[in-house]
Amino acid sequence: xxxxxxxxxxxxxxxxxxxxxxxxxxxxxxxxxxxxxxxxxxxxxxxxxxxxxxxxxxxxxxxxxxxxxxxxxxxxxxxxxxxxxxxxxxxxxxxxxxxxxxxxxxxxxxxxxxxxxxxxxxxxxxxxxxxxxxxxxxxxxxxxxxxxxxxxxxxxxxxxxxxxxxxxxxxxxxxxxxxxxxxxxxxxxxxxxxxxxxxxxxxxxxxxxxxxxxxxxxxxxxxxxxxxxxxxxxxxxxxxxxxxxxxxxxxxxxxxxxxxxxxxxxxxxxxxxxxxxxxxxxxxxxxxxxxxxxxxxxxxxxxxxxxxxxxxxxxxxxxxxxxxxx
Amino acid sequence: xxxxxxxxxxxxxxxxxxxxxxxxxxxxxxxxxxxxxxxxxxxxxxxxxxxxxxxxxxxxxxxxxxxxxxxxxxxxxxxxxxxxxxxxxxxxxxxxxxxxxxxxxxxxxxxxxxxxxxxxxxxxxxxxxxxxxxxxxxxxxxxxxxxxxxxxxxxxxxxxxxxxxxxxxxxxxxxxxxxxxxxxxxxxxxxxxxxxxxxxxxxxxxxxxxxxxxxxxxxxxxxxxxxxxxxxxxxxxxxxxxxxxxxxxxxxxxxxxxxxxxxxxxxxxxxxxxxxxxxxxxxxxxxxxxxxxxxxxxxxxxxxxxxxxxxxxxx
Numbered sequence: 001x002x003x004x005x006x007x008x009x010x011x012x013x014x015x016x017x018x019x020x021x022x023x024x025x026x027x028x029x030x031x032x033x034x035x036x037x038x039x040x041x042x043x044x045x046x047x048x049x050x051x052x053x054x055x056x057x058x059x060x061x062x063x064x065x066x067x068x069x070x071x072x073x074x075x076x077x078x079x080x081x082x083x084x085x086x087x088x089x090x091x092x093x094x095x096x097x098x099x100x101x102x103x104x105x106x107x108x109x110x111x112x113x114x115x116x117x118x119x120x121x122x123x124x125x126x127x128x129x130x131x132x133x134x135x136x137x138x139x140x141x142x143x144x145x146x147x148x149x150x151x152x153x154x155x156x157x158x159x160x161x162x163x164x165x166x167x168x169x170x171x172x173x174x175x176x177x178x179x180x181x182x183x184x185x186x187x188x189x190x191x192x193x194x195x196x197x198x199x200x201x202x203x204x205x206x207x208x209x210x211x212x213x214x215x216x217x218x219x220x221x222x223x224x225x226x227x228x229x230x231x232x233x234x235x236x237x238x239x240x241x242x243x244x245x246x247x248x249x250x251x252x253x254x255x256x257x258x259x260x261x262x263x264x265x266x267x268x269x270x271x272x273x274x275x276x277x278x279x280x281x282x283x284x285x286x287x288x289x290x291x292x293x294x295x296x297x298x299x300x301x302x303x304x305x306x307x308x309x310x311x312x313x314x315x316x317x318x319x320x321x322x323x324x325x326x
Numbered sequence: 327x328x329x330x331x332x333x334x335x336x337x338x339x340x341x342x343x344x345x346x347x348x349x350x351x352x353x354x355x356x357x358x359x360x361x362x363x364x365x366x367x368x369x370x371x372x373x374x375x376x377x378x379x380x381x382x383x384x385x386x387x388x389x390x391x392x393x394x395x396x397x398x399x400x401x402x403x404x405x406x407x408x409x410x411x412x413x414x415x416x417x418x419x420x421x422x423x424x425x426x427x428x429x430x431x432x433x434x435x436x437x438x439x440x441x442x443x444x445x446x447x448x449x450x451x452x453x454x455x456x457x458x459x460x461x462x463x464x465x466x467x468x469x470x471x472x473x474x475x476x477x478x479x480x481x482x483x484x485x486x487x488x489x490x491x492x493x494x495x496x497x498x499x500x501x502x503x504x505x506x507x508x509x510x511x512x513x514x515x516x517x518x519x520x521x522x523x524x525x526x527x528x529x530x531x532x533x534x535x536x537x538x539x540x541x542x543x544x545x546x547x548x549x550x551x552x553x554x555x556x557x558x559x560x561x562x563x564x565x566x567x568x569x570x571x572x573x574x575x576x577x578x579x580x581x582x583x584x585x586x587x588x589x590x591x592x593x594x595x596x597x598x599x600x601x602x603x604x605x606x607x608x609x610x611x612x613x614x615x616x617x618x619x620x621x622x623x624x625x626x627x628x629x630x631x632x633x634x635x636x637x638x639x640x641x
Contacts, residue, residue, distance in 0.1 A: 082626075082631045082634070083631075084631035085634045120610065120635070
C-alpha cells in the first residue's frame with residue numbers, strides 16, 4: 001500500500017503526517033524543533049518508520065515550513081511548498097467549503113481566505129511576532145505552568161482583565177501589573193487570550209472578508225481560551241479541525257500525493273537516509289561587502305548542498321565539487 | 327577634475343539621469359556609490375538616529391562610503407517638487423544631519439529646492455551650483471536643459487512599461503507571464519539589497535512587475551479625483567494614484583504594497599489604498615514590510631504564496 005509523507009519544519013515544532021492514497025491521515029507526529037532541524041527530521045522519520053506497518057511504503061514526500069528547503073534536500077522531496085499554500089490545501093481538504101482560515105503558529109500568524117477551495121486572499125504578520133505561540137510559551141513558563149495547564153486556565157475566568165496586546169513586551173508588563181493588583185490567574189490568562197485575538201484581528205485580519213465557515217488551526221488552536229476569545233470577538237462558531245496542529249504537514253502530504261500521481265515516481269531517498277550523518281557548516285564569504293553567510297550541508301562528510309549566497313558563486317560551484325567527490 | 331559624489335539612495339533613483347548629465351556637462355567627474363550592500367547598510371544604521379526609516383539610514387551609509395573619495399557630495403535639500411505638495415520631512419532634514427554624524431566630511435553641494443509656491447528661484451539655485459564649476463551661465467543653462475532631456479527620455483522608457491537596466495538589472499521573462507503591480511517608493515523597490523530583490527524574485531516566478539513610475543502624472547491626478555482631500559506628499563500621491571490605476575487595469579493580476587518599516591507617509595497611503603480598493607476592485611493585495619533584519623525567507627514565502635494565488639494553482 002502506498003502512503004505519502006508530509007513534513008513541516010517550523011520555527012517551534014516539526015510535524016510529520018502520513019496519509020494513504022485516499023488522503024486519510026494514518027499517523028501524525030508532533031515534535032519540538034528546538035533549533036535542531038536536521039536531528040528532528042531524522043528522529044521524526046525514524047519514528048514514522050517504526051510505526052509503519054509492513055505493507056505500507058512511502059511513495060512520495062512533500063516539505064513545507066520555514067525549514068522546507070533544508071528538509072527537502074535531506075529527504076529528497078517531490079514537492080516543496082510555502083506554508084501558506086500548504087495550510088490552505090489542508091484546510092480545504094478538512095472542511096471542503098471553508099471560507100476563512102485563522103492560523104497561529106510558533107512565530108507567525110496568518111489568515112487565508114478561500115473561494116471554492118482556492119486561495120483568494122491571504123495575509124501574514126509583518127515584522128512583529130507578538131501574539132504567536134512563542135509568546136504564550138514564554139508566559140506559561142514565567143507563571144510556572146505547563147502550556148497545557150495555561151491554556152485550560154482561561155476557561156475558568158469569570159471577569160477577564162484588559163491587557164494591551166499590541167506588543168508582547170508591554171503585554172508582559174501589563175500582566176505583571178495586573179498580578180500585583182491581585183487579579184486571579186484565570187482572569188489574567190483569559191485577558192491575554194482576548195488581547196491576542198484583538199491584535200490578530202486588527203493586524204493580520206484587517207480589511208479581510210472573514211466569513212463562515214471559519215476554521216482555526218496551527219499549534220495555538222490547542223488553546224481553548226483563544227478559540228473562545230475568537231468566537232466571542234467574531235460572534236460566530238469556530239471549527240478546530242481534528243489535525244489542527246499538523247495542518248502544514250498534512251497539506252504537504254496531500255501535495256506529495258498529487259505531484260507523484262502526476263510525475264509517476266518519487267525522488268524520496270528512502271529509509272537509508274536516516275543512517276547517514278548530516279552536518280551543517282557555515283562560513284562568511286569575503287568576496288564582496290555583502291559578506292553572505294554561506295551554509296553547507298554535509299552528508300557523510302561529503303558536500304551535498306550549499307545555500308545563502310546572494311550572487312550564486314558558491315551554489316554554482318557545487319556541481320564541480322560534487323563531481324570531484326565521486 | 328573636480329570629483330562629485332552622488333549617493334545611490336533616495337532621490338537618486340528618481341533623478342539620476344538629470345544629475346549625472348548635469349554635472350558631467352559642467353566638467354565634473356561623477357562618482358556614484360555602489361548598489362547598497364551589507365557594509366553600507368551597517369554603516370548607515372550606526373551613523374544615524376534610530377527613529378529614521380531604513381532608506382534614510384542607508385543614505386547615510388552611501389554618504390559615508392563616498393566621503394573620502396570625492397571633493398563634493400551632492401545632497402540637495404528637496405522640500406517640494408510641485409505646487410502645494412511636499413516631500414517626506416525626514417528627507418528635508420538630511421543635510422543638517424550630515425555634519426554632526428559623519429566626521430571628516432567633504433564639502434556639500436546642498437541647494438534647497440522648494441517649488442511649493444512657484445519655480446521662480448529654481449534657475450537661481452541651478453546657477454549657484456553651476457558656478458562652482460564654471461563662470462559661464464550659458465554652459466550651466468545648457469547643461470541643465472540637456473539633463474532635463476535625459477530625464478524625460480528615462481521617464482518615457484518607464485511610462486512605456488519598461489524598467490531601464492541602469493535602474494536595476496532584472497532577469498528576462500520568457501514564455502507566459504502575468505502582470506503584477508509593485509507599489510513602493512523608487513528608492514526601495516529598485517534597490518536590490520534593500521528590497522531583498524523583490525522585482526527579480528517576481529520575474530523568476532513568471533510575474534512581470536509594473537511600478538508606479540510607469541504611470542504618467544496626468545493619469546495619477548485623474549485617478550485621485552475620487553479622494554475628497556488633496557494629498558500632502560508628492561510620493562504618497564504617486565503611489566495612491568498609480569494603485570488606483572492598476573486596480574482598474576484588467577491585465578494586472580494583483581498588487582503588492584512594499585513599504586519600509588516606520589515609514590509615516592506609507593502608513594497613511596496603505597490605509598487609504600485598502601479603504602478605497604475594497605469599494606470597486608477585487609484584486610488580491612499583498613503587504614510587505616521591509617526592515618533591517620535580513621529575514622529573506624519570510625519575503626520569499628509570501629511571494630511564492632502570492633504567486634500561487636495569482637496563478638490560481640496549487641501543484
